[in-house]
Every structure is written in C-alpha cells, then in structure tokens.
Amino acid sequence: MRIFRANDIGELAPIGIERDRWVECLSARLQIGDESAFRDFFEAYADRLFRFCIVLTRGNEDLSRDLLQQSMIKCARGMPRFSSERSLWAWLSKVARNGYIDHLRRESGRSFQAEWVATTLETESDDKETELMEALQSTLEELPSEEQRLLNAIYEQRLSHKKVAELANTTPKAVENKLCRLRSKLRQAIMNKLKAYAIF
Amino acid sequence: MRFSKPGKLLNDVFREGDYQKFREDLAASALAEFRQAHPKQRQQFAKWFLPLAAMVVFALFLKWSLKPDPQPLAQTEPFSPALPKEDKVAMVQTAPLRVEQWVQPAGTVSEVVTKPLPDGLVVESFSKNLVIVSTPPGLRVPSLNDSELLAMFPSQPIFLAEVAPGRKVFWLLEQSREGDSQ
Numbered sequence: 001m002r003i004f005r006a007n008d009i010g011e012l013a014p015i016g017i018e019r020d021r022w023v024e025c026l027s028a029r030l031q032i033g034d035e036s037a038f039r040d041f042f043e044a045y046a047d048r049l050f051r052f053c054i055v056l057t058r059g060n061e062d063l064s065r066d067l068l069q070q071s072m073i074k075c076a077r078g079m080p081r082f083s084s085e086r087s088l089w090a091w092l093s094k095v096a097r098n099g100y101i102d103h104l105r106r107e108s109g110r111s112f113q114a115e116w117v118a119t120t121l122e123t124e125s126d127d128k129e130t131e132l133m134e135a136l137q138s139t140l141e142e143l144p145s146e147e148q149r150l151l152n153a154i155y156e157q158r159l160s161h162k163k164v165a166e167l168a169n170t171t172p173k174a175v176e177n178k179l180c181r182l183r184s185k186l187r188q189a190i191m192n193k194l195k196a197y198a199i200f
Numbered sequence: 201m202r203f204s205k206p207g208k209l210l211n212d213v214f215r216e217g218d219y220q221k222f223r224e225d226l227a228a229s230a231l232a233e234f235r236q237a238h239p240k241q242r243q244q245f246a247k248w249f250l251p252l253a254a255m256v257v258f259a260l261f262l263k264w265s266l267k268p269d270p271q272p273l274a275q276t277e278p279f280s281p282a283l284p285k286e287d288k289v290a291m292v293q294t295a296p297l298r299v300e301q302w303v304q305p306a307g308t309v310s311e312v313v314t315k316p317l318p319d320g321l322v323v324e325s326f327s328k329n330l331v332i333v334s335t336p337p338g339l340r341v342p343s344l345n346d347s348e349l350l351a352m353f354p355s356q357p358i359f360l361a362e363v364a365p366g367r368k369v370f371w372l373l374e375q376s377r378e379g380d381s382q
Contacts (some may be wrong), residue, residue: 186209187216187217190213
C-alpha cells in the first residue's frame with residue numbers, strides 16, 4: 001500500500017515507511033522496468049529537480065527545462081540502484097549538474113571561465129532549496145502589505161479561497177486570479193534575484 | 201512576513217504558467233523512453249517468471265494427483281455398547297480372543313520331534329573281541345541265568361561277580377579266559 005502526502009515542499013512523499021526504504025523499493029522496481037515506479041519517481045523528483053536547475057542556471061527557465069528533460073530521459077534509460085534518498089538525490093543532482101557543465105562547455109567553447117565555473121559547480125552542494133527559500137523570503141518582504149496578507153491567509157493560515165473572499169468582501173474567483181498574478185510576480189522576482197548572481 | 205512552511209508557496213510559484221503543460225509532456229515522453237529502455241528486462245522477467253510459475257503449478261498438480269487416497273478407517277464394533285457416540289476422545293478397549301478366533305499359521309512350518317531310542321537299540325562298542333548281537337525287541341533269545349552258567353563248568357574254578365548294577369563279571373581261571381555277561 002502506498003500512502004502519499006504533500007510535504008512542506010509540496011512534493012509527494014511517502015509516509016508510514018521510511019523514506020530511505022521507500023527509495024530502496026522504488027529503485028528495485030525501476031530496475032525490473034515497473035512503469036508505475038517510474039511515475040512515482042517522476043512525481044517525487046521532477047519538481048525538486050526543476051527548482052535545483054533553476055538555481056543552478058541562475059534563473060534561466062528554458063535551460064532549466066532542457067536540463068530537467070535531459071536528466072529525466074537519462075533516468076528513464078537506466079539508473080543505478082540506490083539504498084537511500086541521499087544517494088539518489090546526489091546522483092540526480094549530479095546528472096543535472098553535468099548536463100549544465102556540458103552546456104557551458106558547448107556554449108563557451110571550453111574557455112577558461114567555463115572550466116572555472118564547471119570546477120566550482122562540481123564541488124557545490126546538492127542542496128539548492130535553501131538558496132531558493134532565501135530568495136523567496138526576501139521577495140516576500142518586499143511585497144505590499146495587502147499582498148502579504150493574502151499570501152499569509154492562504155499559505156500560513158491555510159484558509160480556503162472562499163473564506164478569504166468572504167473576509168475581503170470579494171469572490172473566490174477574484175481571489176484565485178489575484179493569487180495567480182501574485183505567484184507570477186514572485187516567480188519573476190525570484191528569477192531576477194538569481195540572475196543577479198549569474199556569471200554568464 | 202515570514203512563513204513557517206514556505207515550501208508549498210515555493211512549489212506553487214514554480215508551477216505557474218505553462219510549466220504544468222511542459223511537465224505533463226515530459227512525463228509522457230520520459231515514460232515512453234522508460235518503456236523503450238526496459239522491454240528486455242520486462243521480457244527477461246517474463247522469461248523467467250512465467251515458466252517458473254508454470255512449473256510450480258505443474259508440481260502442485262502432480263503432488264495433488266499422486267497423493268494416495270486416505271485409507272478409510274476400519275470400522276470396528278464397539279466393545280462397549282455403553283460408550284457414548286458424542287465422545288470426542290476415542291477409547292480403545294481390548295479383549296482376549298476366544299479359542300475359535302485364534303489364527304493358526306499355514307502349514308509351512310514343519311515341527312521336528314525327537315524321540316529317544318529304545319534301550320535295546322543302544323549299542324556300545326569297546327576295543328575288545330566281542331560280538332555284538334542286536335536283537336529286535338520282543339525276540340526271545342535263549343539265555344542262561346547265573347546258576348545255569350555256573351553249572352556249565354562243574355570241574356573248573358570259576359568266579360562270577362556283579363561289578364555294577366546289571367553288570368556281572370565271569371572268570372574262568374584254569375584256561376585264563378575272561379568274559380562279560382549281562
């Protein structure tokens with residue numbers, strides 16, 4: 001029996017059994033060509049890997065999508081067997097990082113600068129979520145107070161769109177549209193922050 | 201403003217726009233690649249698993265079909281009519297068979313009986329010049345008693361003595377002859 005819940009990152013993560021054990025089982029199922037295992041794997045890691053690529057490429061969304069695609073296709077063709085979540089994620093992030101390094105070398109013709117970035121990237125941490133969280137946090141603090149309150153009601157107090165609409169004396173549809181615009185704004189702001197630190 | 205769990209917001213932020221469509225397309229193409237990359241493994245799985253399953257089923261069938269029918273328990277007359285049928289504990293009582301119920305073995309065993317020979321047939325031999333005459337029992341043989349024996353030698357010194365029960369020694373001294381008689 002598989003039990004999933006949305007974790008704090010919003011991914012589907014197993015509960016009831018240890019994550020490492022889940023990864024071990026998933027890995028074994030992937031080895032024998034179990035399609036449902038690949039779907040589970042994709043659901044669990046695609047979004048996380050995409051965010052990793054966003055940080056890696058410093059907000060280059062198109063390149064991030066390319067890297068995600070390359071990585072997932074590589075995984076589909078075959079991946080080693082893993083006994084822990086940590087080893088699986090280390091391998092996945094390395095695949096994406098190597099894809100990015102290859103891209104840099106292709107684009108920059110093996111320049112000294114590209115090689116330096118490649119060397120730096122190889123020693124970087126696999127954890128890009130922290131950097132992304134910090135960018136989100138600083139962006140949130142720059143928002144007008146009305147938008148902050150809306151986000152707080154939905155994501156912190158976990159109120160429904162209908163309840164928020166009642167409190168704001170508006171319709172749920174209007175709340176939803178406003179949220180959508182707000183998320184796009186946040187996304188753009190985060191991308192801009194990441195791009196500000198980009199070398200290329 | 202600081203969220204205690206900003207993960208959900210972060211995830212929603214990066215799922216905005218056409219990302220969802222891209223994600224679905226990618227999932228489909230990756231799954232197709234996965235199918236293409238793993239047919240061999242699936243075939244291998246089928247190659248081993250299906251014959252193995254068939255063998256197990258066949259073995260179970262064989263075991264079931266070759267299993268001997270359970271022998272019906274011999275119905276025996278209860279020895280005690282007072283034994284209640286509802287008893288769940290089987291009670292066995294034994295009773296000695298009557299003589300007519302004894303089972304005699306088939307005549308394959310031959311009984312060997314030895315009987316002692318009659319006294320007249322026992323022959324003892326000695327390293328002497330004796331003539332042993334065997335006579336059938338019941339045949340009357342002319343014999344002498346002690347007095348008649350002694351009367352046969354009136355002019356010669358003779359001696360007759362019983363040396364053992366039923367055994368007498370007769371001595372004829374003049375001719376130095378010696379003989380045994382019973």
